[in-house]
Amino acid sequence: MTDNRSPMDRFYSVIPAGGIGSRLWPLSRADAPKFLHDLTGSGHTLLRDTWDRLVPLSGAHRIMVVTGRAHRAAVENQIPELEDNNVVLESEPRESSAAIGLAAAILERREPGVIIGSFAADHVISDTRRFRHAVTEAVIAADAGYIATIGITPTDAAIGFGYIRCGASLAIEGAPNALVVNSFVEKPDLETAEAYVAAGNYLWNGGMFISRADVLLKQLGESDPELLAGLLELAEAWDTPERGAVVDRVWPDLTKIAIDYTVAEPAAVQGRLAVIPGDFDWDDVGDFASIAKLHSSGRKTDLAILGENARVLADSSSGVVVSQTNRLISLIGVNDIIVVDTDDALLVTTTANAQRVKSVVDALKLSGRTDVL
Secondary structure, eight states, rough: OOSOOOGGGGEEEEEOOOOOOGGTTTHHHHHHHGGOOHHHHSSSOOHHHHEEEEEHHHHHGGEEEEEEGGGHHHHHOOOOTTGGGGGEEEOOOOHHHHHHHHHHHHHHSSSSSSSEEETTTEEEEEHHHHHHHHHHHHHHHTTTTTTEEEEOOOOSOOOOSSSEEEEEEEOOOBBOEEEEEEEOOOOOOHHHHHHHHHOEEEEEEEEEOOOOOEHHHHHHHOHHHHHHHHHHHHHHHSSTHHHHHHHHGGGGGGGOOOIIIIIHHHHHHTOOOOEEOOOEEEEEOSHHHHHHHHHHHOOTEEEEEEOOEEEEEEEEEEEEEEEEOOOEEEEEEESSEEEEOOOOEEEEEEEEGGGGGGHHHHHHHHHGGGGGG
């Protein structure tokens, strides 16, 4: 039977809420990952802000959250409107191909022809009007058979993001800004990033993917047939009493791989990937330097202070202080500093070294000191 509803009426938002955010340790932990923190000063967690951003697009009853079993209570506390059948729990992290692919398989089984959009739970977007406009164009491009993504117009030569090389216009009615994607590029060095920005045909990869669920699953299956078979088996059992047993048997053996590699990059090679340029402020808040930038309005002389009970004395200092204790923190004459003070761990570094925090987490894992992770 043909579904005559408009593309937006068939749209379903998916929020993958996973990942610890190891570059934000010791603030972000296994039991309190990045998306459960207020890193913008909005008074809401990143997850709640993401939900509020998507409700006008798909409606509260058409948003699915994929998260770990351990985070279910926290997620439902943040989003009491989240419907029970729209909570998908992972028994253990298996990366974005499994998380988004399972959501696509479940939703396609429930509603053939559904268009899904995947939006990370821990990104910051301030201009929601322009965001919604870009998503609407992406949904129309998806309805035309493309896998679509939203690329962010670069504001500087960032080396912490991947890049998208854009090609010609796709001339899709209703999506006038849709371009074909020529290729994805991994995180570049500074010189290469500067060349990309100067060229004018590169966008940041914001990790947002919009597609008809059947198209996404077909592309995933071409890359990894075994992964697709496992996801379809899970989806078949999902709304039945057999769900738990099938999840315990199938989920641990699913391929652990990012959706960029199973879906986006192969689709780009085949000319099946469209990109909508997103001309709005966006940040994946990947490290503490990003947090400092978010709170400084671009002024490097500012000191950002986060924490409900933070006690900070500062003189001629800049950077960011995140405090979860009542300890007095005094800074004198230090620039671009990062101080993160928690009950059981203290991090001190600089914004230039913010990406290296992940190496501390890796070292703690190797040493067995997982009590602070």
